[in-house]
Amino acid sequence: MRKKALTIAALCIVAVGLTACGHEHVWKEATCLAPRTCSECGQTEGEAADHQWVDATCEKAKYCEVCGKEEGKPSDHEWIDATYTAPKTCSLCGLTEGEPLAEPYYLKNELTFDRLTDMELPFAIGFSDGEKLVKIEGMWIETGSASFTFGEITSQPSTKEGYIDIIIPWETNLSAEIYDASDGGGGYKVNYTFPSFAIGDCYTGLQIPERSSYNDDVVEYGKDFEWEGNTYSVSYKKEVNLEKISTEWELQSEKLWHKPWRSKVSTTYTVTIPKDYDGATLVISKNGSAEVSFESSVDKTIEDKEQYLLDGHDKDEYFFYRVSDLIK
Numbered sequence: 001m002r003k004k005a006l007t008i009a010a011l012c013i014v015a016v017g018l019t020a021c022g023h024e025h026v027w028k029e030a031t032c033l034a035p036r037t038c039s040e041c042g043q044t045e046g047e048a049a050d051h052q053w054v055d056a057t058c059e060k061a062k063y064c065e066v067c068g069k070e071e072g073k074p075s076d077h078e079w080i081d082a083t084y085t086a087p088k089t090c091s092l093c094g095l096t097e098g099e100p101l102a103e104p105y106y107l108k109n110e111l112t113f114d115r116l117t118d119m120e121l122p123f124a125i126g127f128s129d130g131e132k133l134v135k136i137e138g139m140w141i142e143t144g145s146a147s148f149t150f151g152e153i154t155s156q157p158s159t160k161e162g163y164i165d166i167i168i169p170w171e172t173n174l175s176a177e178i179y180d181a182s183d184g185g186g187g188y189k190v191n192y193t194f195p196s197f198a199i200g201d202c203y204t205g206l207q208i209p210e211r212s213s214y215n216d217d218v219v220e221y222g223k224d225f226e227w228e229g230n231t232y233s234v235s236y237k238k239e240v241n242l243e244k245i246s247t248e249w250e251l252q253s254e255k256l257w258h259k260p261w262r263s264k265v266s267t268t269y270t271v272t273i274p275k276d277y278d279g280a281t282l283v284i285s286k287n288g289s290a291e292v293s294f295e296s297s298v299d300k301t302i303e304d305k306e307q308y309l310l311d312g313h314d315k316d317e318y319f320f321y322r323v324s325d326l327i328k
């Protein structure tokens with residue numbers, strides 16, 4: 001009952017307002033839709049105001065926040081280049097395109113490239129029967145080192161269009177000392193194994209498959225590396241020339257004979273790479289060869305298995321050289 005009485009009172013007040021004359025205008029400020037207008041009588045003054053523009057973004061064109069009018073086109077995206085963890089991304093709207101970059105193997109594994117210099121590495125040598133190491137009563141070998149001396153590295157256009165040949169010559173001088181304290185002075189044979197270079201690709205981390213080469217003077221190796229939609233063919237030709245240096249037995253002391261053992265190996269790698277390709281990588285084991293390998297007498301076939309530069313080894317066990325840097 002009381003509520004109804006209130007409603008009637010409210011209606012009376014409204015009625016009084018409407019019928020009043022000579023009122024004071026109640027101005028509503030001009031907008032882009034209408035000029036300054038009295039909210040009581042609808043009278044207007046002046047002209048409509050300017051639009052209230054909101055700048056264009058990459059998602060929406062410039063627009064008036066009052067009337068919604070649009071002008072022009074959305075702005076361009078502000079692209080941030082793809083990284084190894086994120087694809088190409090717009091810094092404004094977060095839109096992405098494509099995939100994150102593939103991280104090169106050498107970065108992922110933090111491999112660093114060395115400058116090629118002459119070096120000495122361990123090698124392995126021992127008496128053998130041709131198939132395995134043997135002991136000879138009263139005789140022993142003191143292993144020296146394999147000393148690597150690099151010649152001038154040159155490059156020339158390859159016969160293969162768009163490729164260059166990089167020629168890397170080096171000499172390996174091997175030394176050991178053979179002692180004989182036996183009375184026999186019988187025959188003996190030695191087998192030895194010294195480090196050779198492997199070649200791979202630092203982007204994919206794959207290696208050109210190795211195979212025995214000791215039975216031939218010239219062997220060619222090669223592999224296609226796929227990276228970021230491109231194929232890079234890397235191949236190399238290996239020429240090895242072994243030269244045994246003859247030495248004489250010397251009487252060291254009573255009943256102890258000594259014979260220096262010296263061998264010179266001249267090796268030339270001709271590495272064929274696409275011009276402007278910096279992925280080809282020479283790899284050499286810092287530890288040299290610790291064991292005499294007899295695999296060389298067996299004709300190994302190239303395995304299809306993909307082999308990576310490290311494959312269970314630590315990066316500190318190797319020297320890495322970028323082939324393309326060797327000629328700069």
Ligand SMILES: [Zn+2]
Nearest residue numbers: 025038040041
């Ligand atoms: Zn008015």
Ligand SMILES: [Zn+2]
Nearest residue numbers: 032051064067
């Ligand atoms: Zn407007």
Ligand SMILES: [Zn+2]
Nearest residue numbers: 058077090093
């Ligand atoms: Zn955007």
